[in-house]
Amino acid sequence: MAIINTGLLSKGLRSEFFNRFEATNTHFQDLSTRIPSTSDSESYKWLGSIPRMREFGTGRVAKGVRTESYSVENLKYESTLEVDRDEVSDDQTGQIRVRIAEMAQRAATHKDFLTSQLLANGDSAGFNSYDGVPFFSTLHVSGSSGSQSNKLTSTAVDTDDATTDEFKTSLRAAIGAMMAFKDDVGDPIAITATGLVCVLPTNLYLTALEAVNATIVSTTSNVLQGVAQIIPYPWLGGLDTWYLLKTDVVVRPFIFQDREPIEFTALTENSDEGFRREKFLYGVRARYRMTYGYWQHAVQTQFTV
16 A cells, blocks of 8 residues: 655654744743753742852851742643644645644744743732742842832833833833842842843834834933843733843843753554544643743833823
């Protein structure tokens, strides 16, 4: 019996999937610190300050990490495409290959999607930072830091369509707030205004680009030119809220807990599904978790009237 090979029955399909997967533009790797995971969950007891350098004097003074900690369980993710055998046999235009390519893009951007959900829900109960309060909160306290807030508001005439000047005002305030955050011994955390990224809904994209790229804004020299990278996230729900993140640090705003990398599997004509139901299955699987890192490296700003 002849086997009709459309190319979907060969190992080449796996290569095509991973070529598309690796070529897809993503941002999560720049916004998060990757932590290799070796078990079903990881405990983060190191989220707290490291002692500053001091004179040696009479000897070393060892300091342990603070008690703030939390455990993060890895999650398993999958996506499976079912294709009728007749579709495979009749496919002459590569339409199924296109669907596999789309699967690769969706798999590649999944961590970006999860990051957007951490941002969008970061001020809600249950979406907590390591200090036990919501990631975006007005009530952050750690050791000798005093009460601190990374949840700001800024005025705009139209909260869903802020102007360039209004965005610049909010950006100045967000940078100022981030530069003032202190750790649990009262030391400043963000000691330089570098590595800044504005993550925002798509309606603010062009406004933010002008705010940080234009040489002149409203006939005035733009002191914020080049201060931050602009990343639009289409998955963010609110049109009136954006986020400033600091990324050139050891512990970034998010943690990518990497347990098992993406796998691509095909069950075709020799599988049970292929024989009994004449259905071919193409699927991906991975285990990881996107979670919160340092809240001090993230500021939420919501436009209000």
